Amino acid sequence: MNALLKSLPLLLATSTALAAPHQHGQAYLDMVLEPPTLLISISSPLANLTGFEYQPATKEEQSRWEQVKQDMQTPDLLIRLPEDADCSLSRVLLQSPFATAGAHDHGDHGDHGDHGDHGDHGDHQHADLMAEYQYVCARAEALRQLELPIMQKYPDIERLRLQFIAPDRLHRIDINAGQGHVELP
Known part of the structure; x- marks a missing residue:
């Protein structure tokens, strides 16, 4: 296995961790091929996706949180790869901001640890959501x-x-907001 491929999880984690401080209005998309x-x-930041950054307290907030988690499990709702690249999704990992230490949402296996008591409604709380997707692309040069x-x-x-x-x-x-398409040079 190639060294770059072995280091992919570390590259993604490092680039996200080093990206910048928590900033509302900004999100990060890292791709390693x-x-x-x-x-x-x-x-x-969770606020970009749900409008709040604390454990959902109302039925409306819980509904919004459930919808975001469902959307994150379906990457085609977020990012579409060119059909010519012939990419197949092989793995989804959703890291919940409300999980207890070490717990993560994995693939289509449902919720794991979303009931931790990590947040209140105070302004000092920050929560981020991260989703990772792994694909196998038959024609990667078409990306x-x-x-x-x-x-x-x-x-x-x-x-x-x-x-x-x-x-x-x-x-x-x-x-920027309003852009729905990007060319990869």
Whole structure:
């Protein structure tokens, strides 16, 4: 197995951790390609997605939180890869901001640890949501553009900071509100 592929989880975690302080209105999309594997990580302050950053307290907040988790389990609702790349989703990992230490949402296995008591309604609380997706792409060279429905679905994301790492290229692109398409140079 190639060294880049072995280090993909670390690269994604590091790039997200180093990205910037928690900033409402901004989210991060990190992509690492080591053909045929493509890893994608989306990280955002929870407020961009739900309108709040604490454990849901009302039925309305719980409903909104459940919808966000469902959306994050369906990456085509957030980012669409070119059909020519022939990519198949092989894994989904959702890291819940409300999980107890060490607990994560995995794939389609439902909720794990979303009932921890980590937040209150105070302004000092910050919560981020991160989703990771792994694909196998039969024609990875066709990954030259992306559709980004996440920008319309979650209008509180004013800027999406895209980082794309591939064996032959490294690009950082800022995508602003209203942009639903991006070319990967």
